Amino acid sequence: xxxxTQTPKFRVLKTGQSMTLLCAQDMNHEYxxxxxxxxxxxxxxxxxxxxxxxxxxxxxxxxxxVSRLKKQNFLLGLESAAPSQTSVYFCxxxxxxxxxxxxxxxxxxxxxxxxx
Amino acid sequence: DAxxxxxTSMDCAEGRAANLPCNHSxxxxxxxxxWYRQIHSQGPQYIIHGLKNNETNEMASLIxxxxxxxxxxILPHATLRDTAVYYCIANNFGNEKLTFGTGTRLTIIx
Numbered sequence: 462x463x464x465x466t467q468t469p470k471f472r473v474l475k476t477g478q479s480m481t482l483l484c485a486q487d488m489n490h491e492y493x494x495x496x497x498x499x500x501x502x503x504x505x506x507x508x509x510x511x512x513x514x515x516x517x518x519x520x521x522x523x524x525x526x527v528s529r530l531k532k533q534n535f536l537l538g539l540e541s542a543a544p545s546q547t548s549v550y551f552c553x554x555x556x557x558x559x560x561x562x563x564x565x566x567x568x569x570x571x572x573x574x575x576x577x
Numbered sequence: 578d579a580x581x582x583x584x585t586s587m588d589c590a591e592g593r594a595a596n597l598p599c600n601h602s603x604x605x606x607x608x609x610x611x612w613y614r615q616i617h618s619q620g621p622q623y624i625i626h627g628l629k630n631n632e633t634n635e636m637a638s639l640i641x642x643x644x645x646x647x648x649x650x651i652l653p654h655a656t657l658r659d660t661a662v663y664y665c666i667a668n669n670f671g672n673e674k675l676t677f678g679t680g681t682r683l684t685i686i687x
Contacts, residue, residue: 465620492673503664503677504621511673519674551620557673563609564668564675568620 462487465569467552473575474542482537482572484552491557493535494519494566495527497548504551510535511557542576549573578676579604579667586682595652597681599665602646607670610641612650613677614661621664621677624650660685 468483484493492511496504496519506519510529524546526538535554539546553566582600589595601610612624625632625639627648632639638651652659664680 494674496677501679503679505677506674509674520676549618553620555673558671563626563670564611564673565623565626566613566621566675568622571618571620 465552465554465567467569467572469572471573475577476543478542479540482550484535484569485533486554490554492555494553495537496551499548544576547576578669579608581665581667581678583665583681588684588686589655591657591685591687592654595655595683597650597663600647601667604645604667608667609670610648611666611668613664616661655685657685
């Protein structure tokens with residue numbers, strides 16, 4: 462099993478450009494998450510999904526959109542990138558509370574995004 | 578979820594036990610205590626969780642005080658690979674979200 466994978470690993474954008482980050486998991490997990498991590502800070506939740514076709518806002522959703530059309534994939538979109546979105550983005554998945562009594566999240570390796 | 582407080586940084590000698598404290602004085606009865614760690618530049622990794630009783634797995638032990646207002650994560654024989662940021666999280670059962678603070682930066686010294 463590959464676990465949680467993220468594409469791309471690195472990306473440099475110019476202000477105003479758009480892009481989509483892809484997260485894929487092969488563990489048949491119900492829940493998926495997108496976080497961002499800025500230097501010296503903990504992870505902050507952007508958006509999450511508790512099942513195929515569902516999405517919900519996290520702590521810092523502004524400037525981002527997400528989609529979960531397939532259970533195994535969770536896409537994070539930046540429609541018009543800004544320098545403030547320069548960060549490391551982590552995706553995670555978890556079995557979901559219907560299948561597990563506790564919230565163990567499995568994380569991907571991260572995407573390092575720079576917006577100039 | 579209850580707020581947790583951790584020291585910013587700690588050092589531990591290689592081979593010794595690393596004891597990482599966490600304060601969660603406002604924790605409610607339904608909240609679990611979770612520990613994750615993040616090795617440099619990698620995604621966080623789940624370590625252990627507990628509610629009331631002490632817990633042990635292949636990675637670590639979790640000691641929760643009887644009043645549940647604080648806990649300690651113990652790495653019994655620290656190695657250089659245990660150098661990481663350790664996050665203590667209080668999370669209500671049924672809450673699908675986790676809130677990560679800034680954690681404790683643990684440095685294992687040879």
